[in-house]
Amino acid sequence: MNKVILMGRLTRDPEVRYSQGENATAIARYTLAVDRRFNRNGDDQSADFIGCVAFGRAGEFAEKYFRKGTKVAITGRIQTGSYTNKDGVRVYTTDVVVEEQEFAESKNSSGGDGGYTGGGSSMPQPSGAGDGFMNIPDGIDEELPFN
Numbered sequence: 001m002n003k004v005i006l007m008g009r010l011t012r013d014p015e016v017r018y019s020q021g022e023n024a025t026a027i028a029r030y031t032l033a034v035d036r037r038f039n040r041n042g043d044d045q046s047a048d049f050i051g052c053v054a055f056g057r058a059g060e061f062a063e064k065y066f067r068k069g070t071k072v073a074i075t076g077r078i079q080t081g082s083y084t085n086k087d088g089v090r091v092y093t094t095d096v097v098v099e100e101q102e103f104a105e106s107k108n109s110s111g112g113d114g115g116y117t118g119g120g121s122s123m124p125q126p127s128g129a130g131d132g133f134m135n136i137p138d139g140i141d142e143e144l145p146f147n
Helices: 057-065
Strands: 004-010 015-018 026-035 047-055 071-084 090-103
Touching: 004 047, 015 057, 026 057, 047 057, 057 090
Parallel strands: 047 090
Antiparallel strands: 004 026, 004 071, 015 026, 026 047, 071 090
16 A cells, blocks of 8 residues: 655745646646654754645645645655656656645644635634634524534
8 A cells, every 4th residue: 555644834835837738737746844753863854855746636726725834734645756867867756646635724823924825715704713713602502413
């Protein structure tokens, strides 16, 4: 089984290109900085930088909404490959091919250093709900569709 689950922040805006041909497909490449749980042997590096590639609609979504600093969660698979560069040297690559991607924090908690900048919500925001949850008034427990 080849399954990868990552959560991290984009190190820069996604680089998006479109394939040639009649049905051009979006190909978005971005790098996630994924924090390590602990440092071994006193390493100064506390994050891994993992290359990701998203195709089609996922690539278009990344182009439209992802920005440097955005915290995202992705699932996908590892894909390895190789090519010969212009100097004749064989270069080996490892990328995560994105199958699913989503925001891992609200745009309010991103602190303005990136994240979703799309249109506003048409839903009214309750007052005093700084944590993102609406306060439920007392006495309406019987009206809720769950217990």
